[in-house]
Amino acid sequence: MPPPRPPSRRHHGALLALALAGACGPFALAPARAEVFKCAGPQAVPVYQDTPCPPGKELRNFQTDPPPITVLPGPEIAAEPRAPAEPKRGTREVAPAKSTTPAGEAKPGADAAERKFVRPGMSEGEVVARLGRPEVTSRGSKLAAARWTYLPSAGDPDTITTITFANGVVASVERKVSKR
Structure with a gap:
């Protein structure tokens, strides 16, 4: 019986990919957690951090006591008149004549x-x-x-x-x- 052949490069790449997938698998399945903790800092100043507070320093637990949602009303906007619909293609419309100021006259309100x-x-x-x-x-x-x-x-x-x-x-x- 001949000796076994060493794995080819193609098999080597597949084995490497399989090993990487196995090593990264537990990390891919772990849910990402984003938590905020409000703790008492030096001189009782509130400090927000992403790690749990030391014992006796917790000011608020946002997981069990989330802040209320504040909804501010937007400004009242009067309905603006709509522009006339675009004319259909192929129809012609005469453009209004431009109003120009004669060269010798000053425009009102302008110096x-x-x-x-x-x-x-x-x-x-x-x-x-x-x-x-x-x-x-x-x-x-x-x-x-x-x-x-x-x-x-x-x-x-x-x-x-x-x-x-x-x-x-x-x-x-x-x-x-x-x-x-």
């Missing part, structure tokens, strides 16, 4: 002289509060920043102010003198 004081770092809200809505806008995208353009008006004649936004913050301000 055109304030355009000189717009600086990088201001938010869109600050710009709208100071200058009002722009006459011309271009939307930003992932690669391009948003651009607002204010045309000449009575408080800032012969000057076109272009404000570029990046992530809702003024990135640059360009003021060009235009000749009529």
